[in-house]
Amino acid sequence: MIELIKVSKAYSPDVIALQNISVSIDSGEMFFIIGMSGAGKTTLLKLLCSMELPSNGLIEIGGHPINQLKGHKLAKLRQKIGVAYQDFKLLTDRTTAENIAISMEVSYKKPQIIRKRVRDLLEQLGLSDKHDTITGELSRGEQQRVTLARAIANSPTMILVDEPTGNLDAVTTERVMKLLKKCNKAGATIVIATHDDSIYRHTTHRVMELRKGSIHSLSGGLSL
Amino acid sequence: MSFWLTVIRQVGRNLRQTWGSQLMTLLTVSLSVLIFAFFYLIYSNMLNLGDKLGDDLSLIVYLEDEPGPELQQQLTNKIRTFDEVESIRFVTRAEAYDRFAVQLGENSDVLNDMPKDFLPPSIEVIPMKNLRSLNQVKLFSSYLARLPGTLKVQYGQDWVERFYYFTRLLSIIVLLSGTLLILTTIFMVAYTIRLTILGRQAELELLRLVGATNNYIRTPFLLEGVLQGLLGSSFGIVSLYLLFQWIKLRFSGPGFLNLFEFAFFSPWVSLTIISISILLCTVGSFTTMQKFLRI
Incomplete structure (x- = not known):
């Protein structure tokens, strides 16, 4: 379970990215964060994966305050969180397979398991023919899918996805969402930050809208 | 992995x-x-x-006159007063001449016209192995030089x-x-x-x-x-x-x-x-x- 209690994030000199965010996300839930550019979606995801620390407030994952975790414990937590970044963070001089494998290598998975998992994911995302392609040579849409594949490769318990369909056509968007739903059905908590209403318009899951760093609405769950 | x-x-x-x-x-x-x-x-x-080289180090004390048995004993005692030594050997003029002749080998005939007592008598002092530093050797050398009847002391100063x-x-x-x-x-x-x-x-x-x-x-x-x-x-x-x-x-x-x-x-x-x-x-x-x- 993810708990955010009165979480704020400010950047110097006086930019307030998030303000008093309080929300609980259950284990195994699929949760949408929506809002315009600059609303604070990406900042919220960065706080959830402990890439950044909150200026105020408390963030707990599974009952553990993540801003107090350090060293080995923090690394172990991060291994359980898969993140698909908006800027991809791909190693553009490595192959698609190597990029996806990296998240499994850090948890010392066996090479044959890594190879099989990489092939499965590439097939599910329609990238089988890009296995040995250097990621710097892929299109934006393909890079985005590789990022997603890397995020879910290690079978994390929590998957954070930032604008997963920004560079994708309708068919590929469908494919990506299908994969995320599959992970969700397998028990993973999924948090998706997006402004693409086609992926959350008819959803039965909770949708939280951010505006200027604050929660504007939260539908399908707790009232504000 | x-x-x-x-x-x-x-x-x-x-x-x-x-x-x-x-x-x-x-x-x-x-x-x-x-x-x-x-x-x-x-x-x-x-x-x-x-x-x-230290193992072969010896100090040669050249004397004015050949010491008699009593003086030899006195000199030995004086030398041992400074420090324990490995050995002390008195070399007479005649022994010095013979040694020199042996060293000259085939050219020893150059000594034919020389008197047998032209070389000074000496004392060969072999210090203990612990006497290794240059300063200690120098001190010992100057002590030996001050002994009565000493002409000079040699131990290959320059080389050492x-x-x-x-x-x-x-x-x-x-x-x-x-x-x-x-x-x-x-x-x-x-x-x-x-x-x-x-x-x-x-x-x-x-x-x-x-x-x-x-x-x-x-x-x-x-x-x-x-x-x-x-x-x-x-x-x-x-x-x-x-x-x-x-x-x-x-x-x-x-x-x-x-x-x-x-x-x-x-x-x-x-x-x-x-x-x-x-x-x-x-x-x-x-x-x-x-x-x-x-x-």
Whole structure:
């Protein structure tokens, strides 16, 4: 379970990215964060994966305050969180397979398991023919899918996805969402930050809208 | 995948990506070890030579007149008052003449016209083995020179002093080259690791984000330092050995090098130099990581 209690994030000199965010996300839930550019979606995801620390407030994952975790414990937590970044963070001089494998290598998975998992994911995302392609040579849409594949490769318990369909056509968007739903059905908590209403318009899951760093609405769950 | 297999793969990848700077560092470490070991080899051999010559060290006290038995006993007592000595031997004029004739060998006939007592009598004093430092020998020599009836004392002063100052100079060179070795190994390795870290910032950031532990990220860099030390110093020692063998081969036959046994390092000393180089390179790698690899 993810708990955010009165979480704020400010950047110097006086930019307030998030303000008093309080929300609980259950284990195994699929949760949408929506809002315009600059609303604070990406900042919220960065706080959830402990890439950044909150200026105020408390963030707990599974009952553990993540801003107090350090060293080995923090690394172990991060291994359980898969993140698909908006800027991809791909190693553009490595192959698609190597990029996806990296998240499994850090948890010392066996090479044959890594190879099989990489092939499965590439097939599910329609990238089988890009296995040995250097990621710097892929299109934006393909890079985005590789990022997603890397995020879910290690079978994390929590998957954070930032604008997963920004560079994708309708068919590929469908494919990506299908994969995320599959992970969700397998028990993973999924948090998706997006402004693409086609992926959350008819959803039965909770949708939280951010505006200027604050929660504007939260539908399908707790009232504000 | 096991931890060490992953680490070795990372090291291999690092070496491939930064082979240019890695090679430069390897050569610098090798050269530093070679320079240091070269001077240390000469120094240790000079010390051995000094020990060997010290074994043969004797002070010759030339006397005005041949001492009688009583005076001999008195002089012996006076000499032993300064320090214990290994042996004291009185040489008469006649014995000195005979020795000189033997030393001249085939040319001994030049002495035919000389009187048999033209050489002064002397005392040969062989000091104890612990009397090694130049100052102690000098003190003993001046003590002997003050004995009554002494003309002069000889022990090859010039030669001994030159040898002593030469070994002093060598010890300074060894210290300087040792400092050079320390500085180059630590700083060059640190610099190379720093370049690697800066060149892989994106990857290191990603590794942190996907949950790589400190050991996972740091161990390959440490191992790189260990490898640089191991390969660099081994290469330096092997190069020196080859150079040593070449010099031995080229300069074999009568000459300066054959005056004494010129020996290469024992395996133990070679291993110590390699171990210290590894340690220094690891320190260089570690300090850089502490500074530039904040996890």
